Amino acid sequence: MTQPLGKDLLGLAPLSAEQIRFILDTAEPFKEISERQIKKVPTLRGMTVVNLFFEPSTRTRISFEFAEKRLSADTVNVATSGSSVVKGETLVDTARNLEAMRIDMVVIRHGSSGAAQFLAERIKSNVINAGDGMHEHPTQGLLDILTLRDRLDTLENRRVCLVGDVLHSRVARSNIAGLLKLGAKVAVCGPRSLLPNGIEDMGVTVFNRIEAAIEWAEALNVLRLQLERMQAGYIPSLREYNRVYGVTRARLERAPRELIIMHPGPMNRGVEIDSDVADGPMSVILHQVTNGVAVRMAVLYLLAGGRPELASAAKGDVK
Amino acid sequence: MSERPLLLTGGRIIDPSSNRDETGDVLIVDGRIQSVGGKIAGPDGADIIDCRGLVVAPGFADVHVHLREPGREDVETVASGAAAAAAGGFTSVCAMPNTNPVTDNQAAVGFTVRQGVLAKQARVFPYGAISIGQKGEQLAEFGEMIDAGAIAFTDDGRPVQSAHLMRTALEYSRTFDVPVAEHCEDMSLAKGGSMNEGTLSARMGLKGIPAEAEEIYVIRDILLARRAGGRLHLCHMSTKGSVELIRWGKERGIGVTAEVCSHHISLTEREVEGYNTNAKMNPPLRTEADVEALQQALKEGIIDMLCTDHAPHHYDEKEREFPEAPNGIVGLETALGVNIKYLVEPGILTLSELVDRMACAPARLFKLPGGSLAKGGVADVTVFDPVAKWIVDPAQFKSKGRNTPYGGHTLTGRAVATIVAGRTVFRRT
Numbered sequence: 030m031t032q033p034l035g036k037d038l039l040g041l042a043p044l045s046a047e048q049i050r051f052i053l054d055t056a057e058p059f060k061e062i063s064e065r066q067i068k069k070v071p072t073l074r075g076m077t078v079v080n081l082f083f084e085p086s087t088r089t090r091i092s093f094e095f096a097e098k099r100l101s102a103d104t105v106n107v108a109t110s111g112s113s114v115v116k117g118e119t120l121v122d123t124a125r126n127l128e129a130m131r132i133d134m135v136v137i138r139h140g141s142s143g144a145a146q147f148l149a150e151r152i153k154s155n156v157i158n159a160g161d162g163m164h165e166h167p168t169q170g171l172l173d174i175l176t177l178r179d180r181l182d183t184l185e186n187r188r189v190c191l192v193g194d195v196l197h198s199r200v201a202r203s204n205i206a207g208l209l210k211l212g213a214k215v216a217v218c219g220p221r222s223l224l225p226n227g228i229e230d231m232g233v234t235v236f237n238r239i240e241a242a243i244e245w246a247e248a249l250n251v252l253r254l255q256l257e258r259m260q261a262g263y264i265p266s267l268r269e270y271n272r273v274y275g276v277t278r279a280r281l282e283r284a285p286r287e288l289i290i291m292h293p294g295p296m297n298r299g300v301e302i303d304s305d306v307a308d309g310p311m312s313v314i315l316h317q318v319t320n321g322v323a324v325r326m327a328v329l330y331l332l333a334g335g336r337p338e339l340a341s342a343a344k345g346d347v348k
Numbered sequence: 349m350s351e352r353p354l355l356l357t358g359g360r361i362i363d364p365s366s367n368r369d370e371t372g373d374v375l376i377v378d379g380r381i382q383s384v385g386g387k388i389a390g391p392d393g394a395d396i397i398d399c400r401g402l403v404v405a406p407g408f409a410d411v412h413v414h415l416r417e418p419g420r421e422d423v424e425t426v427a428s429g430a431a432a433a434a435a436g437g438f439t440s441v442c443a444m445p446n447t448n449p450v451t452d453n454q455a456a457v458g459f460t461v462r463q464g465v466l467a468k469q470a471r472v473f474p475y476g477a478i479s480i481g482q483k484g485e486q487l488a489e490f491g492e493m494i495d496a497g498a499i500a501f502t503d504d505g506r507p508v509q510s511a512h513l514m515r516t517a518l519e520y521s522r523t524f525d526v527p528v529a530e531h532c533e534d535m536s537l538a539k540g541g542s543m544n545e546g547t548l549s550a551r552m553g554l555k556g557i558p559a560e561a562e563e564i565y566v567i568r569d570i571l572l573a574r575r576a577g578g579r580l581h582l583c584h585m586s587t588k589g590s591v592e593l594i595r596w597g598k599e600r601g602i603g604v605t606a607e608v609c610s611h612h613i614s615l616t617e618r619e620v621e622g623y624n625t626n627a628k629m630n631p632p633l634r635t636e637a638d639v640e641a642l643q644q645a646l647k648e649g650i651i652d653m654l655c656t657d658h659a660p661h662h663y664d665e666k667e668r669e670f671p672e673a674p675n676g677i678v679g680l681e682t683a684l685g686v687n688i689k690y691l692v693e694p695g696i697l698t699l700s701e702l703v704d705r706m707a708c709a710p711a712r713l714f715k716l717p718g719g720s721l722a723k724g725g726v727a728d729v730t731v732f733d734p735v736a737k738w739i740v741d742p743a744q745f746k747s748k749g750r751n752t753p754y755g756g757h758t759l760t761g762r763a764v765a766t767i768v769a770g771r772t773v774f775r776r777t
Contacts, residue, residue, distance in 0.1 A: 042551065119668060141669035142553035143623030162671065164553030202553055225550035226558070 034331050037149040037156040040165035041207035049207055053175050055340040056320070056327035062099055062344060063322050072343045073102040073333055076133045080106045081123070082159070083139040088294055088318065089159050089169070093136050096325035102134075120144065121151050128152045134332065137161070142199075155332040163197050168328060169293050170203025172321040174211065176313050177248055179320070180289050184211040190242045191215070192276060193252035193301050194223045196263075200293045201252060205231055218242035219252075219274060222263045239274050243281065248289035251276050254301045267300050277303045281311065289313055351770045353377045355390035359399025359731060363406055364704040365712075365720040374404055376727040379770035384721050395772075399731055402764055405703045407439025407718045407728035409710040411529075412504070412583060412607060412655035413680065415441075415472070417463060418456075419448030424660040424748050426460060429680070430469035432658070432747035434774035436680040437763030438470045439728035440716045441658075445477040446505035452477035452488045454496040461497040469773050470766070471728075473499040473716060478517045478528065484509050487516060494524050499714055502529035504583055507565055509535065514569060518578035527605070527714060529581040532565035532590070533557075533631070542671045544617040544632045552620070554671065557632050559587040566590045570597035570604055581713070582606040584657050586631035588641035595650050605713050607655040608642050610683045611753065614690040615639075619753050625666045625673035627753045629657070643696050646705055653709040654702075656683050660749025678749035682740055684732060685759025692734070693760055699734060717769075731765040738762055 033051050034044070041049060062068055078097045082090055090106065097104045107127075118126075124135065134155040137145050142162030149156035160166040174184065181187050189208055195201040195217045208215045209232050217224060218236035229235060236242040243249070254270060264270050271277075281288060290302075290311045298304045307314060327340070335343055356374040361384065363369075373388035374381065390396060415429035426443070433441045443460055445451035451460060457474045464472025476493035480486045482503045490501060501521065508514040508530060521528045538561040543549050545556020566582060570593060573580040582594065585606050597604045611629065616636055619627035627633060645651040659676025666673050679686075687706065691697040697705070707730070711719025718728030740757050742750040766774035 119664070121667060139669070141671045143670040146623055147669055162553050163555075199553060202551070226545055226556065227547035227550045230547040231550065 033337060038167055038328050038332060039145050039149060039156070039158045041167045041170045041203045041210070042165065044210070046210040049171070049174070049210055051337045052171055052324065052327050052331060053178060055331055055337045056175055056323040058341040058344055059326040059330070060320070060323040062326070063319070068099050069101060070099065070344050071101045072330060072335070073097070073100040076102045076333060077131070078102045078104045078134045078136065078329070079127050079132050080104060081135055081137045082107065083109045084160070086138050086159070089138065092318070092321040093159060093325050095322050096329055099322070100326055100329055102329065120148065124148050124152050128154055134329065157328060157332065160199050162199065164199050165203045166199040167203050168321070168325050169200050170207045171328070172317055172324040173204055173250060173291060173293065174207050175320045175324055176291060176317045177289065179316070180313065181247070184208060184213040186212060186214060187248070188214045188216070188246050189248045189250060190218055190236065190246040191250045191252060192218045192239065192242060193274065194254050194258060195219055195228065195252065196223045196225050197255065197258070198252050204250060205233055216242060216245060220264060223258065239276070239280060243284045243288065246288060247286065248291060249276060250291040250293070251302045253293065253295060254297055256297070271300050275301060275303060276306050278305045278309065281306060287311060291317055293317070351379065353391050353394035354767065354770060354772065355388065355394045355396045356399045356404050356729070356731060357396060359402045359404035361385065361404045361721065362700050362703050363721040364700050365406065365708045366722050368721065369700055374721065374729065376729070376767065376770045379727055381721055381723055381725050381727050384723055397731060397765055401733070402731050403699065403734050405730050405732070406707040406711070406720050407730045407766065407768065408437050408684070408706040409440040409714070409716050409718065410438050410656050410658070410680065410683070411442040411653065411710045411714050413441045413443055413658040414446065414660070414676070415443045416660060417447065418459065423662050426463035426472055427467035427469065428746065428748050429658070430464060430467040430472050432678070432680040432745060433470035434766045435746045435763065437684050437730040437732050437766055438680060439718055439730065439766060439768045440471040440473060440711070442473045442475055442499060442714065444502065444504045445475045446482060450477050450482050451475070452480050452482065454489065454492040457493045457496040457498045471717065471768060473497070475500050475502050475504070475529070477501065478503045478508055479513060482506060484513060487513065487520060490520060490524055490526070494526065499716065500527040500529055500581065502531065502583065504529060504531045507531050507533045507535065511568060511572060515572045515576045518573055518576035518580060521578045525579070527579045527581040529583050530565060530569050531583050532562045532569070534561045534564045537561040542628060543620045544634045546617065546635065548617050548620070559589050559634065562587055562631055563589040563593060566593045570594070570602055573597070573604055574600070574602045578603060580604045584609050584612065584631055584655070585642065585651055586612045586634050586638060588638045591641045591645040591650055594645070598650065605652045607653050608646060608651045609655055609657045610679055610686040611677060613639060613643050613646065614686050615753060623670040624753065625668070625670055626677060626751050628670065628673055628675055629659070629677055630675035643691060646691065647696055647701065652705070652713060654683070654687055654705045656680055660747055661751050663750060666751050677751050677753060678745065678747050680747060681745050682752060682754045682759060684763060685738065685761050686754065688734060688761035689759050727767060727770040729767040730763055732761060732763045734761050736760070736762045
């Protein structure tokens with residue numbers, strides 16, 4: 030059986046537009062499972078998935094765990110605190126030990142760019158990147174794109190702007206790669222000290238001012254501003270950041286159209302996004318979270334050898 | 349006890365120091381060049397190396413190697429590094445002082461000298477640290493270290509952050525007329541970086557090291573040398589901008605010399621793709637435009653010499669997440685093949701110019717033995733095959749380090765015999 034995604038999901042940059050559409054299309058039937066009374070299908074019964082999280086995560090880890098459990102996989106969570114990692118074990122040793130216990134998949138979150146690929150090249154199990162350093166967070170990119178597609182039907186020529194700390198953001202890199210492949214027009218907006226040098230060469234437009242971005246965009250994906258960026262000297266203060274780049278109701282009211290407001294979470298209310306925007310009618314932030322489970326179910330299903338055209342059937346009978 | 353006479357027959361003798369490029373014989377007696385050129389009848393009992401089809405040149409010298417002893421004898425020793433050097437055609441190497449403990453005093457310098465003598469391979473000349481403990485605070489004892497065998501000073505591995513200290517080091521070095529070598533890196537710009545800064549680093553989500561981190565120190569030190577005098581030597585130049593700044597300095601007669609590593613004239617940042625830790629070094633691999641500028645600078649003599657920055661690391665240290673892996677690659681056993689493939693084959697340097705940049709220039713500027721095949725001179729000689737194609741197999745290295753981006757690459761040119769003071773320390777059969 031051909032695997033439409035290959036062995037691993039390491040990022041959206043290595044995928045084709047067709048592969049990304051496969052995943053999104055496969056996610057559609059899986060959305061419904063989470064709406065059922067009994068949210069479980071037997072698709073991955075007997076498979077063992079390890080969630081290997083070297084960085085703290087609530088949303089992504091729980092979302093993966095729900096996706097795994099709703100597909101009936103056996104799951105184990107390994108967090109760095111309390112594991113052998115704190116005793117100095119290397120990543121490759123940790124992985125090989127897990128594999129020696131005969132697992133099928135590893136979901137890895139790690140602070141170093143390239144860590145997921147490093148792991149994927151050294152173990153036979155499927156590897157899903159749940160965020161590697163500043164590199165990629167492909168399932169977040171996919172769920173963002175799925176949410177946009179729900180609202181806009183197609184991504185072709187749609188205008189999406191990522192706002193904020195693009196420099197340190199793996200979410201931004203996955204979004205840029207995925208959106209461009211699907212034909213969207215992508216922009217970034219933020220202080221130049223938080224945009225990577227050479228970003229224009231990635232095929233995106235750069236806005237220095239949030240007002241210009243809002244005028245241009247159909248959707249804003251507002252990135253989390255990590256509070257330690259201020260201590261590191263990238264911006265002078267959170268207050269000034271909100272004043273210059275904050276996505277506020279006043280700014281959105283001057284927009285020529287209704288915008289779709291997204292945020293990958295966790296939010297700093299009153300910094301990159303104001304509460305009345307986050308909780309307001311344009312916000313699809315919780316819809317993103319719901320879609321996250323469906324997208325991750327689709328990825329697990331496809332990497333396990335599932336075929337996209339059989340995804341509806343894969344929902345199986347309610348147990 | 350002196351060696352038996354050695355006759356090198358029928359080779360192409362290339363010695364830029366005496367403008368020689370001709371086919372002929374070289375006779376070595378008592379560790380010195382007895383006669384050179386034409387057909388020479390060897391004395392009875394002489395060893396003979398048939399050099400037909402090979403180049404006979406002054407022994408190569410590498411002024412930038414890390415031999416890791418003392419401190420990390422598990423990844424390299426003076427002996428294993430000197431053997432790797434000999435296998436690469438080097439008759440002299442200069443060992444960096446960022447050992448543990450730091451080579452910042454006469455006893456430590458003397459230790460490295462002794463280990464080198466005992467190894468009986470390529471000659472090993474230690475650098476001394478510029479500052480005590482390479483901390484960048486207090487000037488180390490240049491005079492005492494020179495008496496013990498130090499040939500130059502550097503805090504390589506880290507820059508001399510204080511402009512005042514660098515100025516003082518340059519001024520103080522004038523008493524002894526030795527090079528003061530700088531590792532050019534503005535740490536505030538480079539901190540946390542693990543590759544060249546540019547579109548690729550943006551894509552890969554790796555913090556980049558901008559060219560300016562190097563160039564700021566290049567121009568700072570050239571300006572300091574203008575005021576202080578001395579012999580400023582700039583280590584491992586990696587950017588087009590640095591070339592322009594060195595040109596600026598040399599045009600004004602400022603005393604500056606520079607080296608470039610074989611990897612910086614052959615590879616670009618694209619080697620890093622796939623998070624290849626064997627392409628991670630500091631300064632990082634740069635862009636095509638940088639590589640071309642560095643190649644051209646070597647041709648023009650703006651950059652004086654080639655080096656390796658040979659930096660062995662343990663397999664386990666490189667076998668890890670890219671940002672956490674240490675910087676550096678081994679280079680002694682691939683340098684000649686890389687240099688011929690990327691400089692001579694494309695017609696950028698002639699073989700004679702390559703011999704100058706690998707042998708004559710470093711010997712002249714660092715006052716090392718050899719660097720010439722002139723009659724009566726010390727017989728440090730390299731015999732190499734300039735056209736042999738070979739595939740790099742790191743498992744065959746004499747170095748303990750296997751960390752190379754050239755594994756599996758086909759290179760051109762390889763040392764056949766390495767002769768130090770008339771003694772054949774390496775012979776490929």
